[in-house]
Amino acid sequence: MxxxxxxxxxxxxxxxxxxxxxxxxxxxxxxxxxxxxxxxVVRGKAIAVKAFVGDGEALAYxxxxxxxxxxxxxxxxxxxxxxxxxxxxxxxxAGKWRVRVIEKGGHGIDIEIEAGPGPASDQKEGTAHMHxxxxxxxxxxxxxxIFAGLYxxxxxxxxxS
Amino acid sequence: MHIPDGSISPHITIPAxxxxxxxxxxxxxxxxRGDAVExxxxxxxxxxxxxxxxxxxxxxxxGTSAHIAGAVLIAILYxxxxxxxxxxxxxxxxxxxLGIGGITVLPLNALALGLLGPLAGWASHLALRNVSRPAAxxxxxxxxxxxxxxxxxxLLGLQHAISPSHFPIPFxxxxxxxxxxxxxxGIVEGTYTLLAYAMLQKVLARAAR
Numbered sequence: 001m002x003x004x005x006x007x008x009x010x011x012x013x014x015x016x017x018x019x020x021x022x023x024x025x026x027x028x029x030x031x032x033x034x035x036x037x038x039x040x041v042v043r044g045k046a047i048a049v050k051a052f053v054g055d056g057e058a059l060a061y062x063x064x065x066x067x068x069x070x071x072x073x074x075x076x077x078x079x080x081x082x083x084x085x086x087x088x089x090x091x092x093x094a095g096k097w098r099v100r101v102i103e104k105g106g107h108g109i110d111i112e113i114e115a116g117p118g119p120a121s122d123q124k125e126g127t128a129h130m131h132x133x134x135x136x137x138x139x140x141x142x143x144x145x146i147f148a149g150l151y152x153x154x155x156x157x158x159x160x161s
Numbered sequence: 162m163h164i165p166d167g168s169i170s171p172h173i174t175i176p177a178x179x180x181x182x183x184x185x186x187x188x189x190x191x192x193x194r195g196d197a198v199e200x201x202x203x204x205x206x207x208x209x210x211x212x213x214x215x216x217x218x219x220x221x222x223x224g225t226s227a228h229i230a231g232a233v234l235i236a237i238l239y240x241x242x243x244x245x246x247x248x249x250x251x252x253x254x255x256x257x258x259l260g261i262g263g264i265t266v267l268p269l270n271a272l273a274l275g276l277l278g279p280l281a282g283w284a285s286h287l288a289l290r291n292v293s294r295p296a297a298x299x300x301x302x303x304x305x306x307x308x309x310x311x312x313x314x315x316l317l318g319l320q321h322a323i324s325p326s327h328f329p330i331p332f333x334x335x336x337x338x339x340x341x342x343x344x345x346x347g348i349v350e351g352t353y354t355l356l357a358y359a360m361l362q363k364v365l366a367r368a369a370r
Contacts, residue, residue: 143209143254
């Protein structure tokens with residue numbers, strides 16, 4: 001009885017040793033992190049893009065894809081824009097990042113954004129910095145010039161024939 | 162209702178350029194031929210007006226918005242080929258100046274919105290004008306808008322079938338998404354076609370006196 005109890009104690013010690021060794025191994029960084037969800041807040045790294053139509057209406061909840069400079073075929077990120085038409089991504093490589101926003105009706109944008117090696121700056125870029133009425137006026141001026149040119153060309157052609 | 166660059170693969174854009182380029186050349190030649198030159202100031206004004214009305218967004222059911230085109234009116238007043246040339250110019254300027262639509266897909270947008278739509282409107286007007294001129298004008302505008310939208314929906318659906326990486330939304334989603342709202346926008350286009358035609362007729366009658 002005594003010897004059996006002693007043997008049991010011996011095996012308990014061995015077992016405890018194995019368990020302790022396994023516990024220590026499990027605490028080693030990497031294996032211990034497996035079930036832990038952590039986070040860190042990093043500011044100034046993301047590039048935000050707002051997609052909207054000419055009258056200012058946001059392309060809200062619209063599908064988008066972001067392609068990295070290294071892989072132009074597989075999207076680095078996919079999702080939907082937010083209520084205000086914004087999407088954001090964190091470039092992990094310098095170069096031209098392609099952003100496609102595709103509305104189910106076919107509208108959308110397909111742009112390339114240069115990402116530098118450093119943190120993103122708060123500088124604004126894009127097509128929205130001209131006054132809203134300037135671009136339609138420019139369009140009208142182009143139409144007027146083209147038709148005036150065609151008219152003069154047609155009259156000249158008719159006079160010469 | 163304009164396809165942007167990057168959504169359509171060369172399988173579709175190359176045949177579209179091949180089809181549109183001779184039509185552009187032919188329409189330009191016709192515009193510059195003989196007395197047709199004298200029409201250019203009015204055609205230019207109608208093109209400019211079409212450009213402006215296409216910047217005015219109309220809210221439609223479903224929380225989105227769309228715009229009318231004004232190309233069917235040009236097709237009825239002149240012919241579908243003239244409407245094709247005018248709408249192509251509007252689309253080109255929209256792409257370059259307003260960032261709406263694309264350059265590589267220009268012939269697709271032009272063939273759908275500038276040719277098929279106005280052609281359907283012009284044919285409807287031709288078929289119905291002896292029954293009722295106002296009804297013919299209204300229906301022409303409506304049909305032009307719906308046919309143009311359906312053509313774009315069909316093209317985008319075809320693109321998805323050929324290469325989903327270019328356009329990830331399938332036909333069963335994109336086709337109704339484009340066509341159904343334009344059943345309502347077509348009512349506005351039809352009203353515009355009817356009123357603008359009546360107004361132009363009055364102006365011409367006054368000028369003739």
